[in-house]
Amino acid sequence: MVQLTLRLTAASGRAHELVEALHALTRHTRRQGGCFGAHIAADVDEANAFWYWEDWEDHEALEEEMRTERFSQLLALMETSAQPPVMEFRVIAETRGLEYVSAVREAAESREQ
Numbered sequence: 001m002v003q004l005t006l007r008l009t010a011a012s013g014r015a016h017e018l019v020e021a022l023h024a025l026t027r028h029t030r031r032q033g034g035c036f037g038a039h040i041a042a043d044v045d046e047a048n049a050f051w052y053w054e055d056w057e058d059h060e061a062l063e064e065e066m067r068t069e070r071f072s073q074l075l076a077l078m079e080t081s082a083q084p085p086v087m088e089f090r091v092i093a094e095t096r097g098l099e100y101v102s103a104v105r106e107a108a109e110s111r112e113q
Contacts, residue, residue, distance in 0.1 A: 001036065002056045003090040006074070009083040010048040021077055022052050028070050029054055034061025048082065062089075 010018040019040065026038040036055040043049035056062040065071055078085040 001092040001095075002059055002062045003053055003092055004056070004062065005051065005053045005086075005088045005090065006078070007043070007086040008050050008052065008078065008081045009046070009085075010050070011080070011082040012048065014080075015048045015050075018048075018050060018077070018080070021073075022050065025052075025070065025074055025077070029065070032061075032065060032070075034058065034064070059091075 008018060008022075022040045026040060029035055029038040034057040036057065038054045039052070041051045043051060054062075054065075056065070078087070
């Protein structure tokens, strides 16, 4: 899986516009082949800052999306950020759940005994 993450900061008084634009992008992105999801979250440490991320099946799916008009809209939205935007691509090889926490804790307990 490949994850695109983006941090944007809205200009003062323009947070609602930024969120609406991001929502429009998420609705379109979620319908694309190879996309597992698109999400928006507010940054609790900084007013008017938002995180946007997309989860893609693989590099090919993401790279295909990078050539679309929708991605051009995302790049244009980055230009409106009040602070320099931060975009990252993360390659995720494995995802674990609570069973991982249990296994680690049990292993630690076994070593302590």
